[in-house]
Amino acid sequence: xxxxxxxxxxxxxxxxxxxxxxxxxxxxxxxxxxxxxxxxxxxxxxxxxxxxxxxxxxxxxxxxxxxxxxxxxxxxxxxxxxxxxxxxxxxxxxxxxxxxxxxxxxxxxxxxxxxxxxxxxxxxxxxxxxxxxxxxxxxxxxxxxxxxxxxxxxxxxxxxxxxxxxxxxxxxxxxxxxxxxxxxxxxxxxxxxxxxxxxxxxxxxxxxxxxxxxxxxxxxxxxxxxxxxxx
Amino acid sequence: xxxxxxxxxxxxxxxxxxxxxxxxxxxxxxxxxxxxxxxxxxxxxxxxxxxxxxxxxxxxxxxxxxxxxxxxxxxxxxxxxxxxxxxxxxxxxxxxxxxxxxxxxx
Numbered sequence: 001x002x003x004x005x006x007x008x009x010x011x012x013x014x015x016x017x018x019x020x021x022x023x024x025x026x027x028x029x030x031x032x033x034x035x036x037x038x039x040x041x042x043x044x045x046x047x048x049x050x051x052x053x054x055x056x057x058x059x060x061x062x063x064x065x066x067x068x069x070x071x072x073x074x075x076x077x078x079x080x081x082x083x084x085x086x087x088x089x090x091x092x093x094x095x096x097x098x099x100x101x102x103x104x105x106x107x108x109x110x111x112x113x114x115x116x117x118x119x120x121x122x123x124x125x126x127x128x129x130x131x132x133x134x135x136x137x138x139x140x141x142x143x144x145x146x147x148x149x150x151x152x153x154x155x156x157x158x159x160x161x162x163x164x165x166x167x168x169x170x171x172x173x174x175x176x177x178x179x180x181x182x183x184x185x186x187x188x189x190x191x192x193x194x195x196x197x198x199x200x201x202x203x204x205x206x207x208x209x210x211x212x213x214x215x216x217x218x219x220x221x222x223x224x225x226x227x228x229x230x231x
Numbered sequence: 232x233x234x235x236x237x238x239x240x241x242x243x244x245x246x247x248x249x250x251x252x253x254x255x256x257x258x259x260x261x262x263x264x265x266x267x268x269x270x271x272x273x274x275x276x277x278x279x280x281x282x283x284x285x286x287x288x289x290x291x292x293x294x295x296x297x298x299x300x301x302x303x304x305x306x307x308x309x310x311x312x313x314x315x316x317x318x319x320x321x322x323x324x325x326x327x328x329x330x331x332x333x334x335x336x337x
Contacts, residue, residue, distance in 0.1 A: 001242075003336060003337070023256070055267070056258070056268045057268070066259075068268075
């Protein structure tokens with residue numbers, strides 16, 4: 001492997017561009033796909049690997065190629081730079097998510113509380129209009145304040161986000177659903193919201209709640225069955 | 232921030248520091264192998280290691296081969312599977328099979 005390849009891969013990742021890394025397992029030659037200099041069949045296999053988000057070995061012609069799908073990291077948008085976000089952001093980041101915090105209140109959303117974090121100090125609806133959640137984005141609201149959570153959920157529901165979660169008790173959530181219904185969201189649409197958010201692992205402390213949320217997001221992303229493993 | 236799974240950046244950093252480095256990549260798996268294809272491990276001439284290509288069962292054997300690969304400059308494709316008496320040596324105790332490509336970083 002060439003160090004220049006690693007540098008190019010890192011540039012692609014920083015730019016959030018999808019790329020397939022291909023390695024010939026006989027002679028060690030390598031490509032970043034798509035590449036005009038690569039055989040047509042290899043380019044096609046690279047694009048297919050990205051579409052399926054699958055990494056593995058392929059026989060092309062009569063050669064073995066390892067093809068690694070390197071899609072941009074999935075994003076997690078957190079509405080509310082609150083206490084639980086301080087546990088949730090690093091945990092999600094460690095799990096491979098690019099975390100973006102949204103909070104117009106600079107007393108909460110600042111670099112002292114979230115060193116090095118990606119922070120948007122705008123109202124959640126405006127922030128989400130710019131961030132444009134897609135099928136590789138999860139959105140979780142954490143503020144407990146309808147003024148902040150509702151516009152975030154409204155925009156999330158209008159997006160193709162693969163996961164939408166809202167922190168709050170069952171009672172809070174029922175009231176929230178009524179308000180979102182008044183905004184014109186159907187019961188089917190509202191069923192997309194995980195509320196109370198997170199898997200039921202009996203979480204008590206803040207990091208435990210963060211863990212339950214990250215676990216639920218991972219399960220949604222990977223299609224996990226959530227059962228206890230067979231003995 | 233360098234994420235803990237970003238073994239290639241770790242390997243590049245070692246190389247930048249003037250070390251000889253080999254990279255091992257899981258290229259294919261069968262059965263209940265512990266790490267998916269694309270998992271990586273970096274090994275330096277001085278003995279530094281980062282990442283993993285299994286649950287810990289074959290890392291030692293891969294590091295040995297990495298030493299040879301750094302010496303010869305020729306990549307190697309390794310096959311690991313659980314095979315009775317070898318299982319405790321370099322096999323996967325979980326019963327999976329993996330192929331690991333070991334190559335020098337140049």
